[in-house]
Amino acid sequence: MDTKSYNRELPTLQDVAREARVSTATVSRTLNFPNQVTEATRLRVMETVRALNYTPNFSARALAARRTNTYGAVIPTMENAIFARGLEAFQKVLVANGATMLVASSSYDPQIEEDQIRNMIARGADGIVLIGNDRKPEIYRFLEERQVPVIIAWTGSSLAGRSCVGFDNVAAARQLALKAISLGHRRIAFISAHTVSNDRARDRVAGARAALRDAGLDADAMPLVETKYSIQCGQDAFATIMAADPKPTLVMCGNDVLAVGAIKAAQEMGLDVPGDVSITGFDDIELATIVSPALTTVHVPHRQMGRLAAEMLLAEVRDKSEPRQINLETHVVERQSLAAPRDQG
Amino acid sequence: MDTKSYNRELPTLQDVAREARVSTATVSRTLNFPNQVTEATRLRVMETVRALNYTPNFSARALAARRTNTYGAVIPTMENAIFARGLEAFQKVLVANGATMLVASSSYDPQIEEDQIRNMIARGADGIVLIGNDRKPEIYRFLEERQVPVIIAWTGSSLAGRSCVGFDNVAAARQLALKAISLGHRRIAFISAHTVSNDRARDRVAGARAALRDAGLDADAMPLVETKYSIQCGQDAFATIMAADPKPTLVMCGNDVLAVGAIKAAQEMGLDVPGDVSITGFDDIELATIVSPALTTVHVPHRQMGRLAAEMLLAEVRDKSEPRQINLETHVVERQSLAAPRDQG
């Protein structure tokens, strides 16, 4: 009995070549550089490709060409709509250019992030996009050794001449805080994501502090609660903050999800927002327009970052273009959750 | 000048073998089957692996082993929180088992979905999870030819003995509609995602119709608007539906995002929800608890589906286990957006 009749093997380049009566090299060229082949042979080859239902083997191709046409993205979590949208835009550009996206999420865990990065490189990713600057230097060394182009997203500044596409988290948070201060707020508290190994979170807190200093206030006295990423965490953190005396007139939140939690907690405590206490967010996800009162927040150009990250990566790999640092604009979106404090004390 | 000093090559198995004074076979075994090797050689090999900072080449490994330890997921969109969460759970199980996830989104476009599926298979995915049953038969043929295990998620029933993990969309929607009918609703309208090549959406509409029939009402008369997936689309669809006369007392929505849009539109029209009109959702994403009034909706076990899909896929590939059909329970989550109609006419 012939084994082949059982697990019928997939057609290979060889099969196509034999059937089309050309060499494997010609088949390969037909597939990769169609214009290096006469129309007659191209048609004949393509015909047998279709007839045999041939599909190139990715692994073999990657091994021989030392290129995968694959680009990776390691993000903190898919559950944050803002990263999901960035990815969607990232993928769209790649697909339009015949490339493929690899995604992994680290659950905000530096160790998992490192594993995921190494894994992607082992799989031959031609380039990679990472969120934020904060990670062990050895990871950067590793990437440099392998000569893998990297793009740091979500921040407008990077070290060591690395490419980045993002915005100034400090400036954005500062601008929002200044607006609040100009409305009369003096006692400002902050609910932030954990700032360890998260430069975006740290920068946003720093931005609020900078604004306080600008106004001649004591920045170090600003109450700060760090917590994880979820509505429930925002609620709990808000309760913690409001247990203090005197209470703040404004609670700034490092992202919209925490802010929504804060609003929920406030309402459960019988507080009017923004009458009794103002609350601001950061990101401007859809949630911000749904919650009542709608969130005053900072609009982050997530889609643009995803798109540009893909374009930069493709350019660095295919055209050997130089690393670039792109710092996008952000702006405060004024809705209803921030207003002048009732008690101007 | 030696070229090698410029683009220093990465260490290979050969390098490790030479350095550790063993054969490449032994190095390979040390890495893949540590217990088939004496402790002495194992230690020596591992030491040089570390010293050279060696990482196996994924492509070469996949080519030789005919296995990638990679599992793909093609979803309609990452922007829907419910898919994002399913993926997060899917990835978690894979990573815990030393496997890797590949993700692609199709933007609800059948052609893109087909491309993405073929792409994943070409990249050697050992298994794949797809959302829903609806797709061209040739795609299933293709998958069967390649003998790639497939799991259909988001639905509790599948054809041709294929594995699936999901729930009964018809029954879930029917249950919700029956609850509304028992409250006194008679004029029910439906806002759905496009039902072409989307069996989940179609099933939910069918469930509502079934409930109407159960109650002796005219199911075919139910107003139905199909639209895309976004809050804005929900708003527009609601406006369309309320332009009719007589107006419905309940607008059921195929998912929570559309329902949130409907609520927004209702409020902009000066209608009280649920006083003037009731609105229901489907999915039970976080948004459902944030919007006011909070959404009465169907809770979908997204995390469980993601987890189980990964476990089933691993079992089918590694343990050659048989395909299974898992039908999970759903339940209606009663909140404030559904109440007895004021006008029982």
Add this chain to the structure above:
DNA sequence: TTGTACGCGTTATCAA
């Protein structure tokens, strides 16, 4: 324009 032939870095078979 086309073909020959070698190399890519592993795994796996078989013999020792």
Add this chain to the structure above:
DNA sequence: TTGATAACGCGTACAA
């Protein structure tokens, strides 16, 4: 337990 060595399927100098 270990070692030689033949695949694995494709890209690409180089030659024709």
